[in-house]
Amino acid sequence: MSRKNILYAQSGGVTPVINASAAAVIEAARARPDEVGRVLAGRNGILGVLQEELIDTAELSSQDLVAMTQTPGGVFGSCRYKLKGLEENRREYERLIEVFRAHDIDIFLYNGGNDSADTALKVSQMSREMGVAVQCIAVPKTIDNDLEGTDNSPGFGSVAKYVAVSTLEASLDVKSMASTSTKVFVLEVMGRHAGWIAAAAGLAQRQPSDPPHVILFPEVAFDEARFLAAVEQAVEQHGYCTVVVSEGLHTADGKLLSDSGSTDAFGHAQLGGVAPVIAGLVKDRLGYKNHWAVSDYLQRSARHIASQTDLDHARAVGKAAVELALDGHSGVLAGIQREADEPYRWTVRPVPLEQVANHEKKIPAEFLRADGYGITEACRTYLAPLIRGEAYPDYGADGLPGFLSREFATLARRLANFTA
Amino acid sequence: MSRKNILYAQSGGVTPVINASAAAVIEAARARPDEVGRVLAGRNGILGVLQEELIDTAELSSQDLVAMTQTPGGVFGSCRYKLKGLEENRREYERLIEVFRAHDIDIFLYNGGNDSADTALKVSQMSREMGVAVQCIAVPKTIDNDLEGTDNSPGFGSVAKYVAVSTLEASLDVKSMASTSTKVFVLEVMGRHAGWIAAAAGLAQRQPSDPPHVILFPEVAFDEARFLAAVEQAVEQHGYCTVVVSEGLHTADGKLLSDSGSTDAFGHAQLGGVAPVIAGLVKDRLGYKNHWAVSDYLQRSARHIASQTDLDHARAVGKAAVELALDGHSGVLAGIQREADEPYRWTVRPVPLEQVANHEKKIPAEFLRADGYGITEACRTYLAPLIRGEAYPDYGADGLPGFLSREFATLARRLANFTA
Numbered sequence: 001m002s003r004k005n006i007l008y009a010q011s012g013g014v015t016p017v018i019n020a021s022a023a024a025v026i027e028a029a030r031a032r033p034d035e036v037g038r039v040l041a042g043r044n045g046i047l048g049v050l051q052e053e054l055i056d057t058a059e060l061s062s063q064d065l066v067a068m069t070q071t072p073g074g075v076f077g078s079c080r081y082k083l084k085g086l087e088e089n090r091r092e093y094e095r096l097i098e099v100f101r102a103h104d105i106d107i108f109l110y111n112g113g114n115d116s117a118d119t120a121l122k123v124s125q126m127s128r129e130m131g132v133a134v135q136c137i138a139v140p141k142t143i144d145n146d147l148e149g150t151d152n153s154p155g156f157g158s159v160a161k162y163v164a165v166s167t168l169e170a171s172l173d174v175k176s177m178a179s180t181s182t183k184v185f186v187l188e189v190m191g192r193h194a195g196w197i198a199a200a201a202g203l204a205q206r207q208p209s210d211p212p213h214v215i216l217f218p219e220v221a222f223d224e225a226r227f228l229a230a231v232e233q234a235v236e237q238h239g240y241c242t243v244v245v246s247e248g249l250h251t252a253d254g255k256l257l258s259d260s261g262s263t264d265a266f267g268h269a270q271l272g273g274v275a276p277v278i279a280g281l282v283k284d285r286l287g288y289k290n291h292w293a294v295s296d297y298l299q300r301s302a303r304h305i306a307s308q309t310d311l312d313h314a315r316a317v318g319k320a321a322v323e324l325a326l327d328g329h330s331g332v333l334a335g336i337q338r339e340a341d342e343p344y345r346w347t348v349r350p351v352p353l354e355q356v357a358n359h360e361k362k363i364p365a366e367f368l369r370a371d372g373y374g375i376t377e378a379c380r381t382y383l384a385p386l387i388r389g390e391a392y393p394d395y396g397a398d399g400l401p402g403f404l405s406r407e408f409a410t411l412a413r414r415l416a417n418f419t420a
Numbered sequence: 421m422s423r424k425n426i427l428y429a430q431s432g433g434v435t436p437v438i439n440a441s442a443a444a445v446i447e448a449a450r451a452r453p454d455e456v457g458r459v460l461a462g463r464n465g466i467l468g469v470l471q472e473e474l475i476d477t478a479e480l481s482s483q484d485l486v487a488m489t490q491t492p493g494g495v496f497g498s499c500r501y502k503l504k505g506l507e508e509n510r511r512e513y514e515r516l517i518e519v520f521r522a523h524d525i526d527i528f529l530y531n532g533g534n535d536s537a538d539t540a541l542k543v544s545q546m547s548r549e550m551g552v553a554v555q556c557i558a559v560p561k562t563i564d565n566d567l568e569g570t571d572n573s574p575g576f577g578s579v580a581k582y583v584a585v586s587t588l589e590a591s592l593d594v595k596s597m598a599s600t601s602t603k604v605f606v607l608e609v610m611g612r613h614a615g616w617i618a619a620a621a622g623l624a625q626r627q628p629s630d631p632p633h634v635i636l637f638p639e640v641a642f643d644e645a646r647f648l649a650a651v652e653q654a655v656e657q658h659g660y661c662t663v664v665v666s667e668g669l670h671t672a673d674g675k676l677l678s679d680s681g682s683t684d685a686f687g688h689a690q691l692g693g694v695a696p697v698i699a700g701l702v703k704d705r706l707g708y709k710n711h712w713a714v715s716d717y718l719q720r721s722a723r724h725i726a727s728q729t730d731l732d733h734a735r736a737v738g739k740a741a742v743e744l745a746l747d748g749h750s751g752v753l754a755g756i757q758r759e760a761d762e763p764y765r766w767t768v769r770p771v772p773l774e775q776v777a778n779h780e781k782k783i784p785a786e787f788l789r790a791d792g793y794g795i796t797e798a799c800r801t802y803l804a805p806l807i808r809g810e811a812y813p814d815y816g817a818d819g820l821p822g823f824l825s826r827e828f829a830t831l832a833r834r835l836a837n838f839t840a
Contacts, residue, residue: 172493
């Protein structure tokens with residue numbers, strides 16, 4: 001039996017642990033040298049595949065892979081580039097398969113979220129049609145935790161930990177000075193459609209008096225009067241109020257509080273900052289001195305406070321993807337299945353991509369507190385294991401993490417240039 | 421010889437390590453039981469002293485002190501409350517001394533910045549005038565690093581580490597996606613008058629191509645055209661650009677960039693935030709997709725990534741303050757003196773408060789790069805040791821740090837209420 005070649009690509013927004021999945025893919029492939037030949041990676045994700053810009057991961061030493069496991073961002077580059085439907089742009093799918101054929105790729109591992117699961121599914125179908133047997137496995141990843149077919153998405157647990165710890169820390173700061181200074185602190189977190197990251201802040205609230213006192217979810221329409229009453233009550237009861245707000249917060253008529261009017265490559269509205277809007281409202285209506293923070297990419301790249309559970313997940317799905325492919329699977333996601341909450345037990349299993357592609361996992365209603373400003377015990381039970389353990393990167397003598405940052409050479413091209 | 425009683429108070433903005441100084445004070449006092457009687461703390465700083473709200477630290481176990489050393493914010497509370505000059509408000513100073521007398525306080529340790537050094541000096545002078553021998557020692561603390569009489573201010577090193585690491589991490593994220601997504605990332609950091617924190621981001625730039633590509637200091641008047649040219653050049657050369665901007669950035673005529681006068685969706689004046697202003701400018705003039713973050717209190721409370729050097733400093737100045745007092749000193753700051761850059765060596769020595777009070781240490785001109793957008797080697801040499809070492813807090817089984825968060829009882833009052 002001839003050895004199989006693997007092509008790995010990262011897709012969409014990166015995470016603190018996506019490179020840990022990449023490193024696990026390479027390590028798992030190297031562990032089965034009789035079955036795997038080369039492991040290539042697309043530069044800047046699927047774009048690098050379309051443009052035949054491929055990196056040979058053989059140049060990475062085992063030491064590099066350790067550093068890679070500890071590095072946020074996407075070491076091979078990622079992209080926001082959604083392939084259109086097969087009808088609209090068959091040419092792109094054909095090109096992908098031409099590139100696979102030109103480089104003898106047998107296995108395509110696509111590390112991404114909902115859109116990527118859809119692409120992997122289509123490539124899988126198309127390759128069958130074209131008589132090229134490319135096995136496609138989706139490797140889950142998204143800080144938004146909105147991917148179906150997996151208990152949670154690698155990347156989310158680390159962002160959750162960052163947000164919960166930051167909420168706790170900043171609240172101690174505010175609380176200690178509230179008698180003469182800031183009374184309301186507003187922290188904006190990511191999450192356009194699903195409030196999973198905002199929910200994670202709720203883990204900091206171990207007792208009812210603990211922060212965050214108000215969480216504003218995209219799942220709960222913003223009601224100004226009710227919100228202001230909740231803030232006022234918290235300040236009166238606790239002397240201060242911590243508010244965590246999801247970037248996707250909107251009013252009942254669907255208007256985003258942060259609406260700035262511009263759009264990104266997917267046609268999504270580009271969000272402005274909702275924290276300053278909420279803070280302005282608190283100041284105008286209640287007169288409280290306040291501060292606000294927008295953690296933006298800091299939360300998404302905070303490898304320095306990655307969750308060990310999340311890192312374990314990220315590595316496991318990378319490894320499993322290789323093993324599933326070598327076991328003959330295709331058109332599946334390497335999904336995390338929860339076996340038990342406490343102690344937390346989980347496995348990775350193949351989930352048909354049809355069950356995953358283009359779905360969006362929202363927070364179930366039973367995870368949101370009746371007033372809509374906090375999380376329930378059921379939600380805590382779900383989230384708790386995901387932030388456990390601290391997976392610190394190694395620091396150099398200069399006090400900074402020894403991240404892997406390298407420019408990779410690409411392989412010689414075997415095809416003509418591609419224009420979509 | 422009768423035992424001396426100590427009153428400790430925290431002042432102004434808190435830091436990730438101010439409680440480490442507090443714990444060190446208590447530990448140093450407990451280590452000399454023949455010389456020290458009680459250690460009290462003012463609730464909410466000097467306000468608690470004025471209002472005779474005093475906490476007896478005897479209730480803290482050694483285990484509590486370990487947790488306290490790991491806790492951000494101010495465990496006893498702090499305040500923004502500047503005592504006026506002696507002429508304007510002699511009554512407040514007299515009250516402080518009455519409280520000292522009523523509780524047999526011999527030593528006043530004031531943990532703060534420039535204003536606090538001034539207060540400690542005045543209290544010291546006043547107590548002599550009133551025939552009450554209260555020894556006053558200032559314990560340095562400020563994330564702004566603008567305090568004279570000390571090589572650096574405890575609190576700064578940890579914020580510097582947070583900012584340098586965050587800049588590195590977020591830049592890896594941006595770099596990996598710049599081909600199709602965000603090209604310019606703007607991180608706002610604290611520092612109204614002195615750009616020390618912004619300078620610390622420069623530690624992430626180990627090579628000229630490394631981020632941050634542009635640092636905007638409050639010491640350098642903002643020049644829009646020159647800034648935009650620098651951003652454009654970085655994007656052309658590196659594919660992306662990371663900008664770190666100090667909240668105190670202003671134009672040559674003194675106008676703060678954060679006073680942009682913009683309004684939000686509600687028509688309210690948008691509060692603060694220079695990052696969105698800079699990001700908006702980049703988008704409008706250069707058209708680059710961008711993201712921005714405002715770390716605000718997150719940077720000031722990020723005990724999870726405290727610098728070991730900074731923590732060592734914070735503990736050393738607390739301990740030294742007690743020892744200086746027991747050695748008979750008064751009217752001095754427990755200042756950090758640098759003995760050598762590499763390997764870094766330092767001691768703590770008494771510095772007369774007259775040399776400290778109300779001064780403000782700005783970044784020396786030789787620390788700023790000729791173009792005003794980065795730091796020099798001299799600045800790196802100064803900053804480098806301050807972010808070395810990782811002083812992680814202990815985490816609980818829930819994946820969150822085991823911070824000390826407690827409501828303290830206050831001692832029975834011995835005086836009538838005070839109204840200023």
